[in-house]
Structure formats: structure tokens, C-alpha cells
Amino acid sequence: MKIIVVGNGMVGYKFCEKIRKKENAQHCEITVYGEEHRPAYDRVHLSEYFAGKTADDLLMAPKEWYAANRINLITGELVTNIDPSKKTISTHRGTIDTYDKLILATGSSPFMPPLHGIDKMGVFAYRTIEDLQQMEDYGRTAKKAVVIGGGLLGLEAAKALLDMKLETHVVEFADRLMPRQLDVKGALILKDKLTALGLHIHTSKSTKEVLGEGKINGLSFADGSVLDCDMLVVSAGIRPRDELAKNSGISIGSRGGIEVNNKLQTNYPDIFAIGEVALHQEMIYGLVAPGYDMAEVVATVLSGDNQASFTGFDMSTKLKLIGVDVASFGDALDVEEECVPIVYENKAKGVYKRINITRDGKYLKGGILVGEADAYNMLLQITQNGLSLPEDPADLILGARGANQSASGQGVEALPDTAQICSCEGITKGGICEAIEANELTDLAGVKKVTKACTGCGGCTPMVADLLKSVLESQGKQIKKTLCEHFAYSRQELYDLIRVNDIKSYDELLGRYGEGDGCETCKPAVASLLASIWNEVILKQSTIQDTNDRFLANIQKGGSYSVVPRIPAGEITPDKLLVIAQVAKKYQLYTKITGGQRIDLFGAQLHELPAIWEELVAAGFESGHAYGKSLRTIKSCVGSTWCRFGVQDSVGFAIEIENRYKGLRSPHKLKGAVSGCIRECAEAQSKDFGIIATEKGWNLYVCGNGGARPQHALLLVGDVDKESCIRYLDRFLMFYIKTAEPLTRTATWLNKMEGGLTYLYDVVVNDVLGIGNQLEAEMETLIANYECEWKHAVENESFRKRFSHFANSEEGDPNMKFQEVRGQKMPVEWGSVV
Amino acid sequence: MMETIDYSSFVPVNGQDVDFWLNVGNVSDFPDNGGLCFKHDVLQIAVFNFSSRKEWYACQNLCPHKMQMILARGMIGSQGGEPKIACPFHKKTFSLKTGECLNGDECAIVTFPVREENGEVYVGLAKMTGDVLQGSAIF
Ligand SMILES: Cc1cc2nc3c(=O)[nH]c(=O)nc-3n(C[C@H](O)[C@H](O)[C@H](O)COP(=O)(O)OP(=O)(O)OC[C@H]3O[C@@H](n4cnc5c(N)ncnc54)[C@H](O)[C@@H]3O)c2cc1C
Numbered sequence: 005m006k007i008i009v010v011g012n013g014m015v016g017y018k019f020c021e022k023i024r025k026k027e028n029a030q031h032c033e034i035t036v037y038g039e040e041h042r043p044a045y046d047r048v049h050l051s052e053y054f055a056g057k058t059a060d061d062l063l064m065a066p067k068e069w070y071a072a073n074r075i076n077l078i079t080g081e082l083v084t085n086i087d088p089s090k091k092t093i094s095t096h097r098g099t100i101d102t103y104d105k106l107i108l109a110t111g112s113s114p115f116m117p118p119l120h121g122i123d124k125m126g127v128f129a130y131r132t133i134e135d136l137q138q139m140e141d142y143g144r145t146a147k148k149a150v151v152i153g154g155g156l157l158g159l160e161a162a163k164a165l166l167d168m169k170l171e172t173h174v175v176e177f178a179d180r181l182m183p184r185q186l187d188v189k190g191a192l193i194l195k196d197k198l199t200a201l202g203l204h205i206h207t208s209k210s211t212k213e214v215l216g217e218g219k220i221n222g223l224s225f226a227d228g229s230v231l232d233c234d235m236l237v238v239s240a241g242i243r244p245r246d247e248l249a250k251n252s253g254i255s256i257g258s259r260g261g262i263e264v265n266n267k268l269q270t271n272y273p274d275i276f277a278i279g280e281v282a283l284h285q286e287m288i289y290g291l292v293a294p295g296y297d298m299a300e301v302v303a304t305v306l307s308g309d310n311q312a313s314f315t316g317f318d319m320s321t322k323l324k325l326i327g328v329d330v331a332s333f334g335d336a337l338d339v340e341e342e343c344v345p346i347v348y349e350n351k352a353k354g355v356y357k358r359i360n361i362t363r364d365g366k367y368l369k370g371g372i373l374v375g376e377a378d379a380y381n382m383l384l385q386i387t388q389n390g391l392s393l394p395e396d397p398a399d400l401i402l403g404a405r406g407a408n409q410s411a412s413g414q415g416v417e418a419l420p421d422t423a424q425i426c427s428c429e430g431i432t433k434g435g436i437c438e439a440i441e442a443n444e445l446t447d448l449a450g451v452k453k454v455t456k457a458c459t460g461c462g463g464c465t466p467m468v469a470d471l472l473k474s475v476l477e478s479q480g481k482q483i484k485k486t487l488c489e490h491f492a493y494s495r496q497e498l499y500d501l502i503r504v505n506d507i508k509s510y511d512e513l514l515g516r517y518g519e520g521d522g523c524e525t526c527k528p529a530v531a532s533l534l535a536s537i538w539n540e541v542i543l544k545q546s547t548i549q550d551t552n553d554r555f556l557a558n559i560q561k562g563g564s565y566s567v568v569p570r571i572p573a574g575e576i577t578p579d580k581l582l583v584i585a586q587v588a589k590k591y592q593l594y595t596k597i598t599g600g601q602r603i604d605l606f607g608a609q610l611h612e613l614p615a616i617w618e619e620l621v622a623a624g625f626e627s628g629h630a631y632g633k634s635l636r637t638i639k640s641c642v643g644s645t646w647c648r649f650g651v652q653d654s655v656g657f658a659i660e661i662e663n664r665y666k667g668l669r670s671p672h673k674l675k676g677a678v679s680g681c682i683r684e685c686a687e688a689q690s691k692d693f694g695i696i697a698t699e700k701g702w703n704l705y706v707c708g709n710g711g712a713r714p715q716h717a718l719l720l721v722g723d724v725d726k727e728s729c730i731r732y733l734d735r736f737l738m739f740y741i742k743t744a745e746p747l748t749r750t751a752t753w754l755n756k757m758e759g760g761l762t763y764l765y766d767v768v769v770n771d772v773l774g775i776g777n778q779l780e781a782e783m784e785t786l787i788a789n790y791e792c793e794w795k796h797a798v799e800n801e802s803f804r805k806r807f808s809h810f811a812n813s814e815e816g817d818p819n820m821k822f823q824e825v826r827g828q829k830m831p832v833e834w835g836s837v838v
Numbered sequence: 839m840m841e842t843i844d845y846s847s848f849v850p851v852n853g854q855d856v857d858f859w860l861n862v863g864n865v866s867d868f869p870d871n872g873g874l875c876f877k878h879d880v881l882q883i884a885v886f887n888f889s890s891r892k893e894w895y896a897c898q899n900l901c902p903h904k905m906q907m908i909l910a911r912g913m914i915g916s917q918g919g920e921p922k923i924a925c926p927f928h929k930k931t932f933s934l935k936t937g938e939c940l941n942g943d944e945c946a947i948v949t950f951p952v953r954e955e956n957g958e959v960y961v962g963l964a965k966m967t968g969d970v971l972q973g974s975a976i977f
């Protein structure tokens with residue numbers, strides 16, 4: 005049997021995946037025609053493109069997958085005609101192909117309202133990767149953007165524009181946002197929340213015309229008003245892509261969509277339609293889960309099981325990515341006749357919850373959650389499975405009660421085995437529990453892998469995690485906060501074990517306190533502990549180090565490494581600058597000045613590292629430890645030596661501190677800064693520890709953080725002299741090293757600390773635990789044991805030998821490729837290396 | 839255009855089908871519980887000295903996740919007894935026995951049999967073509 009699939013979108017892809025899993029359909033030949041140039045990608049998570057996901061990351065499966073599954077994928081080819089009598093299709097390239105069964109999965113296109121001027125430059129739809137790429141390019145020069153449409157997608161697009169730092173307006177024709185999912189009150193709360201996020205929302209507004217000469221510069225509305233803007237994203241609904249079917253005599257609904265029966269057959273029984281293009285009982289489903297369900301039904305039918313049928317699908321949705329939780333489920337609206345709504349509203353907090361209960365008080369029919377949607381999964385389950393309600397149904401939405409007990413007071417245990425947990429993949433509670441038991445799964449990753457749950461929209465992840473926990477608990481397995489399967493201890497417990505028992509190696513620790521052979525979680529964690537406790541040169545136990553620590557350099561895209569010499573406090577002589585320049589030229593390295601006031605050299609091959617460092621070490625440079633979870637840099641401003649505002653010598657102090665703590669291994673990287681006056685040019689308050697000069701001495705700030713979630717450092721002590729400042733720093737850092745979990749920055753460590761800053765002050769300054777002297781002494785030992793790792797490595801032949809790509813050849817990796825960008829070399833993109 | 843290395847043409851179906859054993863050096867060349875990368879023709883093979891288990895493993899050096907020639911520089915370990923290798927880039931892990939990806943949907947990697955004799959280490963390779971190619975072996 006030969007199957008042709010038209011359209012390689014999410015649903016077309018899922019059909020391929022499903023049919024290849026059917027035993028009875030192994031013999032069939034499958035050809036897929038897709039109009040887009042790349043294989044199917046995850047449209048649902050399209051917006052993550054703006055958050056840095058590449059087109060490749062979004063692929064449902066790489067091209068190789070199709071080949072491996074004997075699917076002939078032809079991309080960039082539009083099917084233009086079907087001849088149902090001859091059972092052939094033809095494409096825009098003139099290819100003619102024959103089929104036994106034809107699957108139409110052509111999806112839909114954004115509906116562009118027929119406004120005057122809608123074809124101007126700067127007007128975008130929001131559906132394909134290309135749309136987003138173009139928006140991103142255009143958005144760079146734009147300042148003010150408008151989204152037409154305040155529904156699910158429109159708001160997602162608006163959030164993306166806001167994140168691009170544009171002034172963003174949303175124009176909705178209806179009287180409220182998300183009119184298909186929310187009632188008036190819920191929509192109002194949502195509007196308030198989005199306004200607080202910085203969006204400008206205009207409801208009850210109908211757009212008349214797109215203004216501008218060639219390029220958009222504004223919108224005019226039916227009420228006569230005008231809104232200036234230089235970019236427009238239209239998200240006014242979808243149109244099924246039924247043009248191909250229509251031209252070929254396949255029945256189309258009066259408002260579009262290919263008509264199908266419960267087997268997803270069109271009026272030609274050998275032609276099926278699935279996904280967003282299918283019109284089933286007057287319904288177009290604009291969500292993936294029903295599309296996946298349709299794909300499963302057709303795959304089942306084609307493998308010979310005629311019982312399968314599609315009987316409609318729930319349209320419950322949870323909005324993602326916009327920074328406000330919004331969900332609607334079941335019958336959310338217009339149920340006054342059979343239901344009584346229970347409403348909870350807290351304007352101050354921006355929370356609105358409504359559940360619709362049947363008049364007899366027995367069942368939940370649907371509801372709306374705005375501002376707090378943790379209970380969504382459980383409420384959806386109660387609705388879909390017709391579970392009985394607690395005595396007072398209001399309990400369902402009045403505050404969460406404990407972790408595993410969801411808002412309903414009923415945990416996942418209460419669900420029947422038939423409850424559908426992952427609707428994208430159609431997996432029930434029973435299925436998940438069985439898989440956990442049969443495969444003896446112990447972690448979420450395993451459950452995902454075996455069952456495929458959580459791999460679609462991901463909305464069911466919390467519930468699956470709860471299920472896993474409850475199954476494990478019922479098996480009497482405790483879930484303890486342990487490092488990994490090899491050590492039943494937390495990091496802090498291991499710290500103590502290593503110290504108390506004077507353990508010097510990973511193998512020794514594993515032998516005495518662990519089991520199995522270790523893994524990529526516990527090895528580097530223990531390596532970091534050993535280094536924090538003994539500060540011995542890490543090359544000695546190289547294979548328990550992350551590759552960065554193992555080769556004393558940061559691995560970069562393509563497998564090359566960067567070289568980062570230490571430049572304490574950013575102070576460097578012209579002679580040393582010359583050395584860096586010479587080395588960079590000699591080994592053709594890319595150079596960049598970093599945020600930490602030093603110079604990174606990129607693009608070194610593994611076998612070149614020792615020679616490069618030999619030259620640097622000879623010129624007096626030391627390792628910058630950019631590769632380690634350790635002290636990075638102490639940033640400084642010029643301070644009183646040159647600056648007319650400076651009140652203390654900030655550079656001098658910063659150098660002293662950087663040299664004091666260089667090489668210090670810690671649970672995560674450490675950054676510091678010293679500013680010479682209150683103007684704070686070194687940005688000390690964004691560091692793990694920051695020191696700011698005052699007229700009387702120094703202020704010491706701790707636990708700040710830049711990065712994705714910035715947090716200001718807090719004042720620990722003020723106006724102290726240098727010696728006290730260093731003493732408190734010693735204690736603070738040592739206390740952090742000893743008590744923080746792996747990969748926890750100081751800010752997070754403090755956030756989780758009971759008692760917070762007050763407690764930290766008590767320990768570090770008041771010494772309530774009486775460990776002050778001990779902490780200082782431990783720090784002194786570490787400092788005394790410091791040795792530059794690179795110096796050690798280049799002077800030692802057996803260490804040097806490790807730095808080579810091949811053990812049996814001197815050459816570098818022949819697959820490593822670079823390109824030239826802005827006059828320097830850069831790695832080529834992921835995946836294009838081999 | 840992407841050039842591809844077809845590891846599959848080197849894959850033995852099982853130990854018996856090995857056409858020749860490639861000597862990759864002496865046991866003492868290898869780090870404890872770590873790997874080295876060897877070149878054979880266009881093939882890059884990662885060979886691991888799993889000393890804590892007194893076992894040897896070999897697999898392709900290419901990580902299928904982002905197509906990086908890197909696995910030899912990864913960290914070995916075990917998951918429920920199954921020996922595994924973790925890619926240093928994004929920590930995708932693969933069974934050293936079956937090649938299967940243990941924490942994601944990446945396609946499986948190719949593994950090779952390894953033998954140790956009188957302190958010398960050998961990796962078994964076979965030249966073959968045709969229909970033994972399993973899906974997972976194609977890149
Ligand atoms: C930004 C965004 C966010 C979304 N968020 C969610 C969400 O959170 N939850 C949810 O459930 N859904 C969401 N959706 C909707 C979801 O993406 C769609 O329901 C799903 O993609 C439908 O799959 P499909 O295969 O039917 O259509 P598509 O994915 O559109 O695929 C159809 C493919 O067929 C091709 N094609 C069309 N005609 C032809 C032809 N004649 N010849 C060859 N190829 C053709 C098209 O180019 C297209 O590649 C979102 C959509 C977008 C755009």
C-alpha cells in the first residue's frame with residue numbers, strides 16, 4: 005500500500021510517527037510532501053525561537069529520522085492538484101505521484117482580514133519560523149508595534165514583541181481579551197495583569213485601515229481614532245488550508261475546512277483529512293492535541309482496525325509564555341442553565357477563578373483560572389473524568405493545600421486509571437503507572453522516554469511528576485534529596501563525610517559511601533567538593549571533571565576551547581597586552597574583551613592548548629579559571645589613584661582580593677567587584693560579593709547576581725576596615741562553600757536560607773555558631789595550597805600528553821570548521837560541522 | 839552540503855562478524871575511567887577504559903545531538919548498572935552497550951566491541967553494506 009501525506013506540519017509528522025509504530029502497517033510505502041523548506045517543527049513552541057531556540061531545536065525530528073523510518077520526505081514542494089479518480093497528485097514542480105491512500109494534513113494559515121493596506125511592509129503573520137525571522141529582523145529598527153487580535157496567539161505574539169523591547173499594543177475587536185475562553189471578569193483581571201507587564205490593551209476596537217506609504221506607520225479605527233506604529237502582527241484567527249481539496253472536488257464546509265466523518269474520511273473514502281484543516285461535526289480544532297488524536301485514528305484505521313474513531317475533543321487550554329497564568333477548561337462559558345458558577349476574585353492579587361458546578365452540586369463542568377492556574381491539571385481531570393466533588397466545592401479553588409494534595413484536596417491518587425493525563429499523546433494514568441512499574445522507572449526523564457508523556461505541549465509535566473512520586477511512594481521507595489543514584493547523600497552530607505574521613509579521591513568516596521560507577525552528576529559534584537576542601541590540582545583526577553575542568557578551558561561550539569588568562573582587577577601592562585596579541589595572532593584566535601574586564605581568546609584546538617599556555621605562563625600569566633566553578637574576576641573601577649571622585653584605592657584592593665581567592669573552587673562560579681566610591685562604577689552590587697568604598701572604609705555587599713534573574717547584593721557590614729572586610733569575606737565564602745548545594749549561586753543560596761540575611765549576619769559577623777575561627781583557618785589552608793593549574797600542566801609531560809584530539813595522530817579534529825566574521829574567525833553553526 | 843560519515847558501514851552485527859581488530863594502543867595509555875579518541879580512515883572512535891568495572895567500551899565519537907565530534911571527551915558512568923557515556927556539551931547520555939540514548943530522543947550511537955590481550959587494546963571493525971543498516975545507524 006502506498007500512502008501520500010500532503011503537509012509536513014505537526015499533525016502530518018505525528019501521523020508518520022504513529023503509523024510506523026503499527027505492526028500491521030510496516031509494509032506500506034510513505035511519501036510526504038511539505039510546502040515548507042524544513043521538516044516539521046514544533047509550532048506550539050514557536051515563540052521560544054525568540055528566547056534563543058534555533059530552527060533546528062524546534063524540529064519534531066531531524067531529516068535523518070525520516071530516512072531511518074523509510075519515509076520519503078520531500079520538502080519545499082507544494083501539492084497543487086489531486087485527481088481522486090486516477091488516484092494521483094501533482095505538484096508545482098510538475099511531479100505526478102500515485103497513491104492508494106491520501107492524507108491531507110495541510111493545516112491552516114493565518115486569517116488576514118481584508119483591510120485596506122494590509123499588504124504594506126511591516127505587517128506580519130505569526131505562524132511559521134520565517135514569519136518570526138522576519139519579525140525579528142524588522143523589529144530591530146522598530147519602536148512601536150501593534151497586534152491585532154487579543155486571543156491566545158495574539159497575546160503570545162504581543163509578549164514576544166514586548167520582549168523585543170518594543171512598545172506593544174493589542175487591539176481586540178471583542179469587548180474583552182480571549183473572548184472564546186474567558187468571561188468578562190476573568191478577562192478584566194487578565195487585562196490588568198498584562199497592563200502591569202507593560203502591554204497596552206485596547207478592546208472593542210475595530211481596525212479600518214493600515215496607514216503609511218509602502219511601509220506601515222499607523223492604524224486607523226472605525227471610531228475615528230488613529231494609533232501610530234511601525235510594525236503590525238495580525239493574529240485574527242485561522243483559515244483552514246482547504247484550497248487544494250476544494251479544487252479537486254473534495255467536500256468543503258460552508259465556512260471552510262475539509263468535511264470528514266468519524267474515521268476522518270472525506271467524501272472520497274481513500275482520502276483522509278487530519279489536523280487543523282479537518283472539519284469534524286462542524287468543528288475546526290485549532291490545537292495540537294485533537295490533531296494528534298486524529299492522526300492516531302487514521303494510523304489505526306490504515307493498519308486494519310476499523311473500530312477506531314474520532315469523536316470530538318475537549319478544547320481546554322492553558323496559556324503559556326505570557327507571564328500570567330491563564331487557563332480555561334471544559335465548558336467554561338455560557339453554562340448558566342445547567343450550572344451554578346462559584347467565583348473567587350482577588351483584585352489586589354490579580355487572581356480570578358471560576359468553576360461551573362452542576363445544579364445538583366455533584367459534578368464539575370468547566371471553569372476559568374486567571375493569575376493562578378496551578379490547579380488546572382487537576383480540575384481538568386475532575387471535569388473529564390466526572391469525579392465526585394468535595395462536600396464544599398468551593399474548596400476546589402480556595403487556595404492550594406500542600407504539595408501533592410492539589411487544590412481539590414484530592415491528590416493524583418484519586419484519579420481513575422482511565423484518566424487521560426497527557427492529551428497530546430493520549431496517555432492515561434493507568435498507562436503511566438504501569439510503565440513506571442514495569443520499567444522500574446525512578447525519574448521523570450525515564451517516564452518521558454518510555455511513555456512519551458510531556459513531550460507535546462508539556463502541560464502535563466507537573467501531574468506526571470506527582471504520579472511518579474505517588475507510585476514510588478506506594479512502592480515504599482523514598483524520594484530523598486540525594487545527589488544521584490550513586491550517592492544517597494546530599495552535597496552537604498558528602499562535604500562532611502569527605503572532611504571527617506579525610507577522603508582524597510572520588511573512587512575512595514564511591515567505594516565507601518556510594519554504589520555503582522558514578523555519573524555525570526556526581527563526578528563533577530564530588531570533584532568540586534574535593535577541590536573546595538583540599539584545593540589540590542584538579543588535573544590529578546581528570547576523568548571526574550567536566551570537560552572544561554578536565555582540559556582547563558571552556559569548550560565551545562564545534563569542540564574548540566577558549567583561553568582565558570587571569571588579569572586581576574582588569575589591570576594590565578602594555579607588555580602583557582602585547583603578549584596576548586602575539587599569542588592570538590600566532591594561533592589565530594578570536595579575541596574579545598569580556599564583561600569581567602579581561603580578554604578571552606577563542607578557537608584553540610585541544611592539541612594547541614599546552615603550547616599557548618606555555619607562552620602565556622612564561623610571560624607571567626596565570627589561569628583565569630573561566631572553566632571552573634570557582635572565582636572568576638574581581639571587577640574594579642579606577643578608584644582614588646586616578647579618579648577625581650574616588651575615595652579609596654579600589655584597584656589595589658580588587659587585585660589583592662582577586663589574588664587571595666583565585667583558584668577557589670565553589671558550588672558555582674563566584675564573581676566580585678570593588679568600587680572606589682558611592683557612584684559604583686564597578687557594579688559591585690550585582691556580584692556574589694561587592695565592596696564599595698566609603699569615606700570611612702568599605703561597605704561589604706553579598707549574594708548579588710547578574711544573569712537571567714538579576715538580584716541586588718545586600719549590605720552585610722558597613723564602614724569596616726580592609727582587614728575586617730577580608731575576615732568577613734573569608735567566613736562568608738567558606739560558609740557558602742560548605743553549605744550550598746551544587747550549582748547554586750550565592751543569591752539562590754541566601755534566598756533559600758532560613759532566616760535569610762539576618763541569619764547570615766549572625767553566622768559571619770556575630771559568629772553565633774562559633775565557627776568563625778575555623779572558617780578562617782580553612783580558608784587560609786586553601787589559599788596556601790593554591791597553584792596555577794596551567795603552570796602545573798605545561799611543566800608536566802604526562803599532563804601535556806592528554807591535550808590531543810586523537811590518541812593515535814597529531815592532527816586536530818579534521819571536522820572542525822571555522823568561518824570568518826567581522827575579520828575574525830568564528831565557529832560554524834551547530835550541526836554543520838560533520 | 840553536509841558531508842556525512844556513514845558509521846554503519848563499519849558496524850559489526852555482533853562480535854563474531856568482526857573483520858579485523860584495530861590495535862588502539864596499550865592499556866597504560868588510557869586514563870582510568872576515561873576515554874581516548876582514535877582515528878581510523880575517516881572514522882573517529884571513542885574508546886573507554888572503564889577501569890572501575892574492569893571493562894572496555896567503544897563507540898562513535900560523534901554526538902548525534904548537535905553533531906559534535908566529542909564523545910571521547912565525555913564522562914563515563916552508570917545508570918542502574920548500564921554503563922553509559924555523557925556528552926560534555928548538553929549531557930545527553932548513551933548506553934555503552936546498546937548505544938541507545940538514555941535521556942532523550944536522540945538517535946542511538948554505534949558501539950564497537952573491544953578486546954584486551956596482553957595489555958594491548960583492540961577495537962573490532964567490520965566492513966559491510968546493505969540491509970543490516972538499522973535506522974539508528976544512519977547519520
Ligand atoms: C505561535 C503558535 C502557538 C500555538 N500554541 C498552541 C498551544 O499552546 N497549544 C495548542 O494546542 N496549539 C497551539 N498552536 C496551534 C498548533 O500549532 C496547530 O494546531 C498545529 O500546528 C496544527 O498542525 P497541522 O499539522 O494541522 O498544521 P500545520 O502545523 O500548519 O502544518 C501544515 C503544513 O502543511 C503545509 N501545506 C499546506 N498546504 C500544502 C500543500 N498543498 N502541499 C504541501 N504542503 C502543504 C504547510 O506549509 C504546513 O507546513 C499554536 C500555533 C501557533 C502558530
Ligand code: FES
Pocket residue numbers: 901902903904905906925926927928929930
Ligand atoms: S552535542 Fe552532545 S549533547 Fe548536545
